Amino acid sequence: MSGMIKGKVFVLGENIDTDQMIPAEHLVYSLEDPEEKKFYGKFALSGVPATESGLPQGQIPFTAEGKFESDYKIIVASNNFGCGSSREHAPAALQIAGVQAVIATSYARIFYRNSVDGGFLIPYESKVDLSKEVSTNDKLEINEETSEVKNLTTGKTYQLNPLGSVSEIVKAGGIFKYARENGMMQ
Amino acid sequence: MMTITEKILAKHAGKSKVEPGDNVWVDVDILMTHDVCGPPTIGIFKKQFGQNAKVWDKEKVVIIPDHYIFTKDKYANRNIDILREFAKEQDLPHYYDVGTERYKGVCHMALPEEGFTRPGEILFGTDSHTCTAGAFGEFATGIGNTDAAFILGTGKIWLRVPETMQFIFEDEIHPYVMAKDLILKIIGDIGVDGATYRAMNFAGDGVKALDMEGRMTLTNMVIEAGGKNGIIEPDEVTFKYLETRTDHAYEPVLNDFDAKYHSVRVYKSKDIEPMLAKPHSPDNKSTVFEMRNTQLTRAYIGSCTGGKISDFIAAARIIKDKPVKVDTFVVPATTEIAQGLDSVKIDGKSLKEIFLNAGAQIGEASCAACLGGPADTFGRLNNDEEICISTTNRNFPGRMGSKQAQVYLASPYTVAASAINGKITDPRDFF
Ligand code: SF4
Numbered sequence: 001m002s003g004m005i006k007g008k009v010f011v012l013g014e015n016i017d018t019d020q021m022i023p024a025e026h027l028v029y030s031l032e033d034p035e036e037k038k039f040y041g042k043f044a045l046s047g048v049p050a051t052e053s054g055l056p057q058g059q060i061p062f063t064a065e066g067k068f069e070s071d072y073k074i075i076v077a078s079n080n081f082g083c084g085s086s087r088e089h090a091p092a093a094l095q096i097a098g099v100q101a102v103i104a105t106s107y108a109r110i111f112y113r114n115s116v117d118g119g120f121l122i123p124y125e126s127k128v129d130l131s132k133e134v135s136t137n138d139k140l141e142i143n144e145e146t147s148e149v150k151n152l153t154t155g156k157t158y159q160l161n162p163l164g165s166v167s168e169i170v171k172a173g174g175i176f177k178y179a180r181e182n183g184m185m186q
Numbered sequence: 187m188m189t190i191t192e193k194i195l196a197k198h199a200g201k202s203k204v205e206p207g208d209n210v211w212v213d214v215d216i217l218m219t220h221d222v223c224g225p226p227t228i229g230i231f232k233k234q235f236g237q238n239a240k241v242w243d244k245e246k247v248v249i250i251p252d253h254y255i256f257t258k259d260k261y262a263n264r265n266i267d268i269l270r271e272f273a274k275e276q277d278l279p280h281y282y283d284v285g286t287e288r289y290k291g292v293c294h295m296a297l298p299e300e301g302f303t304r305p306g307e308i309l310f311g312t313d314s315h316t317c318t319a320g321a322f323g324e325f326a327t328g329i330g331n332t333d334a335a336f337i338l339g340t341g342k343i344w345l346r347v348p349e350t351m352q353f354i355f356e357d358e359i360h361p362y363v364m365a366k367d368l369i370l371k372i373i374g375d376i377g378v379d380g381a382t383y384r385a386m387n388f389a390g391d392g393v394k395a396l397d398m399e400g401r402m403t404l405t406n407m408v409i410e411a412g413g414k415n416g417i418i419e420p421d422e423v424t425f426k427y428l429e430t431r432t433d434h435a436y437e438p439v440l441n442d443f444d445a446k447y448h449s450v451r452v453y454k455s456k457d458i459e460p461m462l463a464k465p466h467s468p469d470n471k472s473t474v475f476e477m478r479n480t481q482l483t484r485a486y487i488g489s490c491t492g493g494k495i496s497d498f499i500a501a502a503r504i505i506k507d508k509p510v511k512v513d514t515f516v517v518p519a520t521t522e523i524a525q526g527l528d529s530v531k532i533d534g535k536s537l538k539e540i541f542l543n544a545g546a547q548i549g550e551a552s553c554a555a556c557l558g559g560p561a562d563t564f565g566r567l568n569n570d571e572e573i574c575i576s577t578t579n580r581n582f583p584g585r586m587g588s589k590q591a592q593v594y595l596a597s598p599y600t601v602a603a604s605a606i607n608g609k610i611t612d613p614r615d616f617f
Pocket residue numbers: 253292293294313315488489490491552553556557578579
């Protein structure tokens with residue numbers, strides 16, 4: 001954790017499932033091969049229906065045509081983010097696209113665990129549904145120490161739920177790094 | 187003051203007490219993986235612990251290929267090769283290889299049959315329906331590949347202690363109602379994220395009266411409400427089932443009488459009628475009666491939630507001596523259940539004879555079309571126009587094949603009654 005996560009936000013609605021994050025037909029690329037891996041960035045969130053992609057207006061591609069990385073570093077969504085199959089390609093695809101944090105009112109728990117334990121991104125929970133408060137392309141700044149998020153475009157700030165004891169694993173960058181730092185494995 | 191879930195997690199974390207919201211590191215009793223998530227899990231395990239690393243305890247690792255079995259798909263077959271290789275290299279005693287006498291079929295039914303589901307224990311699996319084993323009064327839930335690889339190497343994992351939602355079914359259910367109707371009712375009431383992060387505890391005389399298979403139908407589908415785990419207090423029914431399955435010692439755990447619950451919902455079992463989940467979500471609830479006469483093109487009886495021997499006995503009771511009007515697929519979850527189709531008889535006729543005489547097709551033990559799979563999978567909905575009624579647990583778009591095909595989820599009674607009429611039919615018409 002570096003302290004501050006700053007960047008443009010991409011806003012989504014509720015029940016974004018792992019198929020929308022990375023449609024099954026794109027799961028053929030290897031996550032090990034750097035050249036193949038790039039395609040996960042290209043197709044990240046490509047299964048989201050166009051009208052729901054980049055709220056409130058919609059019709060905004062998450063990764064621009066011809067690009068392998070997205071301009072958006074932060075995703076804001078409503079409830080049950082990451083539901084559906086438990087595939088780890090989903091948080092991996094978001095990370096490869098350049099996402100560092102997600103803010104949602106709730107997560108499907110296997111997605112949440114995969115995000116934290118794989119060290120892919122930070123899943124923040126918010127009591128207030130920020131998907132109704134911020135707009136795609138607003139600039140946000142998340143303070144990792146205080147779990148506060150500031151909308152630099154509108155000037156409003158919001159308090160996110162503290163990460164709690166999961167923050168140790170998030171700080172370490174995943175469960176294996178955490179375990180090594182704490183002498184649980186070689 | 188603790189629920190069963192809290193007690194089990196406390197004990198496995200070496201603590202006298204835990205509370206919902208606590209994060210704890212627990213010791214794992216069983217780790218299960220299958221042909222879809224096993225290979226990537228093994229990949230992460232080797233990358234992190236080294237090419238020559240050994241699993242933490244080979245008695246506690248169970249590998250059950252079941253998803254993509256009877257297919258020519260080369261990637262699917264490559265996955266099985268990886269499992270076979272790993273089992274050999276690690277000398278794993280609990281590997282159930284395809285094409286051998288040991289082959290079992292669907293992992294969530296194979297685990298109890300082989301005695302790996304025991305009260306008071308903790309079981310993880312790389313499959314979201316691992317929650318099924320909670321029917322035995324243990325903590326069981328699904329995890330991703332990274333977590334599974336971590337457990338393979340260390341035997342430990344962290345967990346956030348969930349709050350417990352209590353669901354009570356007073357009195358016994360109607361004879362034409364099955365456990366599937368109860369869980370469809372609950373999911374419809376609380377929604378697909380109604381139990382996210384939480385344990386779902388099922389209690390009351392209606393639940394006590396269910397056999398182990400009926401109980402597993404309840405816990406199997408807690409994930410369809412977003413639940414972390416489902417749990418049912420172990421009792422005589424549980425112990426009796428386990429008697430013939432394992433001689434491994436276990437310590438049953440019960441809810442304290444003053445345990446704290448997130449919420450309590452009480453259902454009068456007699457109010458519950460045959461239920462449906464309409465396309466394309468398990469919480470798209472309706473009674474069967476409301477949707478009666480909806481035209482169908484197919485019926486499917488199978489999967490970990492609807493392909494148990496009791497499910498086939500129920501279906502066969504209704505189908506016996508009547509031809510089915512739509513293509514009807516019967517897929518036993520495991521090879522043991524497949525044998526049961528031969529040996530279990532109703533009025534002198536085996537279940538197999540009853541289904542075949544009615545015109546149904548019987549597939550080999552596996553997940554089959556429950557999750558679509560490669561195009562040559564038995565029972566897969568390859569055609570956009572299919573309207574299927576199924577005893578499975580998910581009906582998201584494309585789950586059983588075509589994204590346009592429609593899937594209704596229902597109990598084996600309802601699916602059987604509907605197969606005979608070719609349209610959605612209330613099983614009460616046959617009682
Ligand atoms: S039968 Fe269906 S739900 Fe059960 S494990 Fe197989 S694919 Fe999953």
